[in-house]
Every structure is written in structure tokens, then in C-alpha cells.
Amino acid sequence: MTDLATRLAQLDSHLARFRDAGIVNLINGQDVPGSGGSFDTHSPVDNSLICSVSRSTAADVDTAARAAKAAFPAWAAMPGKERKALLHKIADAIVARADEIALCECWDTGQAWRFMSKAALRAAENFRYFADMAPGARDGQTLQAPGQLNMTSRNPIGPVGVITPWNTPFMLSTWKIAPALASGCTVVHKPAEFSPLTARLLAEICRDAGLPDGVLNLVNGFGEDAGKALTEHPDIKAIAFVGESKTGSMIMKQGADTLKRVHFELGGKNPVIVFEDADLERALDAVIFMIYSLNGERCTSSSRLLVQESIAEEFHEKLAARIKRIKVGHPLDPATEVGPLIHKTHFDKVMSYVGIGKDEGAVCRAGGERLGDKGWFVTPTLFTGATPDMRIAQEEVFGPFLTSITFKDEDEALRIANGVAYGLTGYLWTNDLTRALRFSEALEAGMIWVNSDNVRHLPSPFGGVKASGVGRDGGDWSFDFYMETKNTAFALGQHKIQRLGA
Numbered sequence: 159m160t161d162l163a164t165r166l167a168q169l170d171s172h173l174a175r176f177r178d179a180g181i182v183n184l185i186n187g188q189d190v191p192g193s194g195g196s197f198d199t200h201s202p203v204d205n206s207l208i209c210s211v212s213r214s215t216a217a218d219v220d221t222a223a224r225a226a227k228a229a230f231p232a233w234a235a236m237p238g239k240e241r242k243a244l245l246h247k248i249a250d251a252i253v254a255r256a257d258e259i260a261l262c263e264c265w266d267t268g269q270a271w272r273f274m275s276k277a278a279l280r281a282a283e284n285f286r287y288f289a290d291m292a293p294g295a296r297d298g299q300t301l302q303a304p305g306q307l308n309m310t311s312r313n314p315i316g317p318v319g320v321i322t323p324w325n326t327p328f329m330l331s332t333w334k335i336a337p338a339l340a341s342g343c344t345v346v347h348k349p350a351e352f353s354p355l356t357a358r359l360l361a362e363i364c365r366d367a368g369l370p371d372g373v374l375n376l377v378n379g380f381g382e383d384a385g386k387a388l389t390e391h392p393d394i395k396a397i398a399f400v401g402e403s404k405t406g407s408m409i410m411k412q413g414a415d416t417l418k419r420v421h422f423e424l425g426g427k428n429p430v431i432v433f434e435d436a437d438l439e440r441a442l443d444a445v446i447f448m449i450y451s452l453n454g455e456r457c458t459s460s461s462r463l464l465v466q467e468s469i470a471e472e473f474h475e476k477l478a479a480r481i482k483r484i485k486v487g488h489p490l491d492p493a494t495e496v497g498p499l500i501h502k503t504h505f506d507k508v509m510s511y512v513g514i515g516k517d518e519g520a521v522c523r524a525g526g527e528r529l530g531d532k533g534w535f536v537t538p539t540l541f542t543g544a545t546p547d548m549r550i551a552q553e554e555v556f557g558p559f560l561t562s563i564t565f566k567d568e569d570e571a572l573r574i575a576n577g578v579a580y581g582l583t584g585y586l587w588t589n590d591l592t593r594a595l596r597f598s599e600a601l602e603a604g605m606i607w608v609n610s611d612n613v614r615h616l617p618s619p620f621g622g623v624k625a626s627g628v629g630r631d632g633g634d635w636s637f638d639f640y641m642e643t644k645n646t647a648f649a650l651g652q653h654k655i656q657r658l659g660a
């Protein structure tokens with residue numbers, strides 16, 4: 159196993175180029191500094207400066223959108239088989255540079271190596287999965303009607319904007335960009351301002367693998383200027399957005415004048431419901447994993463534990479004991495399970511919920527403290543004794559912060575589970591099959607796992623209901639978003655046409 163010192167030395171060699179040149183936009187295959195100057199990005203590990211980053215304006219977004227528009231006809235017309243080969247080349251290059259990607263991601267976001275090394279490889283899988291679907295993406299259906307034959311086909315919608323957040327940014331970006339490219343769309347990508355490193359690596363990897371100029375364009379900067387301009391640009395036909403629910407709502411308004419198609423993956427306050435008849439050892443492992451992995455900065459995290467009263471105290475005891483043993487530390491240390499939070503503003507937000515939970519009368523059973531004085535480390539936190547109406551039971555904290563609420567019976571569990579604005583995922587632990595079927599039917603969530611943690615399957619739909627999202631990704635759902643379906647009807651004979659004015 160590579161030790162921390164070796165990893166730090168490797169990281170340093172990868173960061174040298176960013177220190178020297180900063181991160182600039184990559185538009186139409188060229189390095190282009192943003193016209194709004196630059197901003198600095200810092201590591202959440204020790205708050206040290208990583209590099210400067212281009213701050214883009216609406217003018218830069220316009221240049222990128224025009225490049226994407228110019229590149230669109232040739233890219234859309236490329237046979238799917240050729241696109242497939244190119245996307246596999248990109249996947250190969252991601253695998254070849256997976257360590258570099260993971261090191262940069264850990265340093266930029268504070269995520270632990272144990273998860274980011276896998277996330278980089280998952281990103282390559284995203285490219286391979288959608289690459290394989292590229293040759294058939296335009297295929298449609300033949301639908302028989304009386305006297306008519308209907309044929310459907312799909313065409314890429316045009317240049318699209320992809321706007322991504324700072325949690326696991328590399329993997330998440332590929333989850334959007336790979337299907338967009340596979341379906342024949344060109345892309346302008348605006349990554350999160352807090353985590354710009356690996357978006358630059360992805361753009362370079364694609365360029366170096368032979369992706370034609372203008373097919374993927376990178377524009378760095380802030381949401382309120384670069385992001386907003388992208389959502390308002392008339393040449394951008396759709397916006398795939400991952401981020402906060404309130405940002406999604408802003409984007410919907412910003413895109414209204416140009417009738418943007420939008421796909422939103424937004425926030426969550428996902429319940430994990432543990433019934434007394436469950437396999438409690440496995441449930442315990444899953445509860446801990448699904449809130450403390452990825453620093454709890456995970457849209458699908460199970461941030462609300464709903465546990466049946468009869469087993470609650472014993473479950474809480476075991477939970478608190480395990481949580482206190484979670485290893486918080488340097489993200490590049492192979493032993494680390496939880497790293498620092500992305501940024502001071504986010505750290506302040508998470509810590510504010512510790513105060514809110516205490517003020518509301520819930521009991522802080524573990525964590526809730528800052529660790530060290532340089533980076534943004536928070537000890538894994540557990541609040542018990544919460545009631546469903548408390549803010550810590552309703553609002554997305556997006557950190558290593560678990561709120562536990564007890565319930566008496568199935569009806570109460572369902573009421574609490576559904577009693578929030580969000581509806582992304584739900585996790586259900588019970589060995590009663592009929593209850594599992596009944597409960598999952600009634601649970602308001604886009605994705606539900608029964609007796610399981612979140613195990614992602616690329617062909618299955620991904621997305622949320624209520625304030626957690628609009629639309630679905632995964633499998634053919636992704637292609638439906640990036641493509642327009644066309645229906646052509648052929649008359650099979652001489653059917654009667656009304657003769658007005660004859």
C-alpha cells in the first residue's frame with residue numbers, strides 16, 4: 159500500500175503545472191484565459207493555495223457556445239461506431255491517468271483516496287457504458303397505425319451546457335458528459351468554482367484522445383456569471399445540472415426565455431428506515447457507510463435515520479461507538495475514512511447545524527467538533543432524539559452529520575420518511591417482504607434500495623422526485639434527454655383526405 163509521504167510527492171509533481179500556469183479555459187481545443195481575470199483555489203486539507211483559475215464572463219461563455227455550435231454538425235454526423243471508438247479511447251486515457259486524477263481530486267475536494275481512486279475508474283466506466291450505446295442511439299421504433307406506418311428516430315438536440323458541483327466532481331462530470339457526447343451533442347462544461355482541477359484534466363484527456371476541437375469546451379468561473387450566462391445562451395439547447403435545489407430553481411428561470419430543456423439532479427434528505435426485524439448488523443454497516451463515506455458530501459447519503467423504537471437505544475449505542483472510531487484524517491492517507499470538508503463556507507454551514515441541533519433539543523451523541531486548526535475537518539456527527547419537524551431533520555446539511563428519529567410503527571415511519579421537501583433516495587431495512595413491497599410503493603423517492611446500501615447500476619434510472627430533481631439519467635434515459643425524438647408517418651395507401659373548398 160502506498161504511504162502518505164509517497165502520495166504527497168506524487169501529488170506535488172502533478173500540481174507543479176497548475177502552480178505554474180494556473181487553470182485556464184479550454185475552448186475549441188485552445189487554452190484561453192477567462193476575460194474576467196482569475197480567482198484562487200485552495201486545498202481544504204490545509205487551506206494552502208493550489209493555483210489561480212480563470213474567471214469567465216458571458217463573453218467567454220459566448221465564445222465557447224459558438225465553438226460548440228460550429229463543431230456540432232460534424233460531430234452529430236459522425237457514425238456512432240466511430241464515436242464509440244473515440245469514447246473508449248477517452249476511457250483508456252482516464253484509466254492510464256487514474257492515479258493523477260484521484261490525487262488531484264483528493265487535494266482539491268478533501269475526499270479520501272479510498273473512494274476517489276475508485277471514482278476515477280468509475281468515470282472511465284461511464285465513458286465505456288455510453289460509448290457502447292452510441293451506435294444504436296439514433297434507433298427508434300416502427301409503430302403501425304391504420305393506413306399509416308410511423309417511424310421514430312432520435313437526433314442529438316444540439317450543443318448542451320453541463321454544470322456540475324464540487325462533490326466527486328470528476329465522476330459526476332463524466333456521468334453527464336459521456337452520454338452527451340455519445341448521443342452526438344457538443345458540450346460546454348462549467349465546473350464548480352471550488353473544485354476546478356479535474357475538470358481541466360478531463361478536457362485535456364478528451365482533446366489528447368482526438369476529440370475534435372469544439373466538441374467539449376471548458377469554461378471556469380462562478381455560477382452567478384459564467385453559469386448564468388450558459389443557461390441563458392440561445393445556442394445552448396439543454397442544461398444538465400447537478401447541484402442545490404435552489405440553484406436548480408434559478409436555472410429554470412434563467413433558461414425560460416430560451417426555452418431550455420433542463421435535467422436536474424438536486425439535493426436530498428434521504429431516509430434510511432430500520433425496522434426491528436431487519437438484519438441489524440448489516441443495517442448498521444450500511445447506515446454508517448451511507449452517511450460518512452465521501453465526507454457525507456453525497457446527494458444520495460442517508461442523512462436521516464428512522465429507527466424503530468423497540469431497537470433504537472441498542473442501535474444508537476452501537477452506532478455511536480462505531481462512529482467515534484471512524485478515522486478522520488489526510489485524504490491521501492490510505493487509512494483515512496473521512497477527510498476535510500470542501501471549503502470554509504461549507505464547513506461553517508455544517509458546524510452551524512451542530513449548534514442548531516443542540517438548540518432544538520436533540521442530543522449530540524458523537525462528533526460535532528472541529529479537528530485541527532488548518533483544514534476543514536469535522537468529526538463524524540450523530541444527533542439522536544430528534545423530531546421530524548426539527549431543522550436538522552428537514553434541511554440538507556451535506557456533511558458527515560446523521561440525524562436519528564425513532565418511530566413506533568410502519569405508518570409513522572412512512573409519514574416521517576415522506577415528510578420532507580426532498581425525494582431522492584430511500585433505504586429500507588426489513589426482512590418482511592410484504593412490508594418492503596408496501597413501503598417502497600408508498601415512499602416518495604426516485605431511487606430505493608431494500609436491504610442494501612447505494613449500489614449503482616448504470617442501466618437503471620437515476621434521479622429524484624419533489625425538490626430532488628427533474629428527469630432521469632442512466633441507460634436510455636440519458637439519451638432521451640440529449641436527443642430529440644422525431645416521428646415520420648408514411649401513408650400506406652389512398653386514405654380519404656377531407657377536401658375543404660372543393
Ligand code: NAD
Nearest residue numbers: 322323324349350380381385386401402405423424425457
Ligand atoms: P450549487 O448549486 O451551489 O452549485 C452547483 C453548480 O452550479 C456550480 O458549478 C455553480 O457554480 C453553479 N451555479 C451556481 N449558481 C448558478 C446560477 N445562478 N446559474 C448557473 N449555474 C450556477 O451546488 P454545490 O454546493 O456545488 O453542490 C452541492 C449540492 O449538489 C447539494 O445540494 C447536493 O445534494 C447536490 N448534488 C445532487 C446530486 C444528485 O444526483 N441529485 C449529486 C451531487 C450533488
